[in-house]
Amino acid sequence: MSHRLTGRSVLMGITIIAGALSPGIAGAAPAAPAPTNLTLTVHQGADTRTAVLHCDPAGGDHPRATAACRELASIGGRLQELSSRRPERLCTMDYRPVTAQARGTWQGRPIKQSVSANNRCLLRARTGPVFDF
Numbered sequence: 579m580s581h582r583l584t585g586r587s588v589l590m591g592i593t594i595i596a597g598a599l600s601p602g603i604a605g606a607a608p609a610a611p612a613p614t615n616l617t618l619t620v621h622q623g624a625d626t627r628t629a630v631l632h633c634d635p636a637g638g639d640h641p642r643a644t645a646a647c648r649e650l651a652s653i654g655g656r657l658q659e660l661s662s663r664r665p666e667r668l669c670t671m672d673y674r675p676v677t678a679q680a681r682g683t684w685q686g687r688p689i690k691q692s693v694s695a696n697n698r699c700l701l702r703a704r705t706g707p708v709f710d711f
Contacts, residue, residue, distance in 0.1 A: 612686025614647070614655070620709055622676040622698060629711040634685070645707035655684030657691040660705045669699035676701050678709040 614633035618640065619626060630638035633647035640646055653659040657680055678701055679692045693709070695701035702710050 612683070614650070614682075614684050616680050616682035616684070616689065618709060618711070619679045619681075620676060620698075620701070620711070621679075622674060627711060631708075641711050642707040646710075649706045649708050650684065655687065655689065657689065657693065657708075660693060660708060667699075667703050669697065669703055672697055674698070678705065680708075 614631070615638075616631045618629045618631055620628075629640040631640040631643055631646055632638040633643075633650065636643040636647040649660075650657075674697045675694065676696075676698050677692055677694045679690075681690050683689060693701065693705060695704060
């Protein structure tokens with residue numbers, strides 16, 4: 579009996595073996611990012627405001643959750659990059675110090691960071707929608 583292999587039968591055999599060795603690779607979806615759960619707090623004098631922010635998907639009680647998650651994603655969750663931004667809008671120079679704090683996790687990584695500014699306008703200018711609540 580002759581065992582003659584044609585190019586087509588060899589190709590079909592390789593395809594079957596490759597499929598058996600790597601099940602699910604072709605149809606595997608990328609892993610979803612670890613959850614983001616942050617408690618954001620803004621202190622100014624006796625006034626304290628708090629918002630909860632979830633990302634992937636955006637949610638919580640933050641009024642601009644989608645925009646805040648997008649902003650955080652653009653800096654890889656490194657909040658210190660927000661405080662180093664130069665404001666793009668004009669703010670008065672009145673001195674009413676404000677401190678904002680984020681605690682929780684960004685894509686599973688623990689975060690506990692603070693940002694300070696001379697007034698609420700400067701805070702919003704530097705941090706965008708993240709602390710705008």
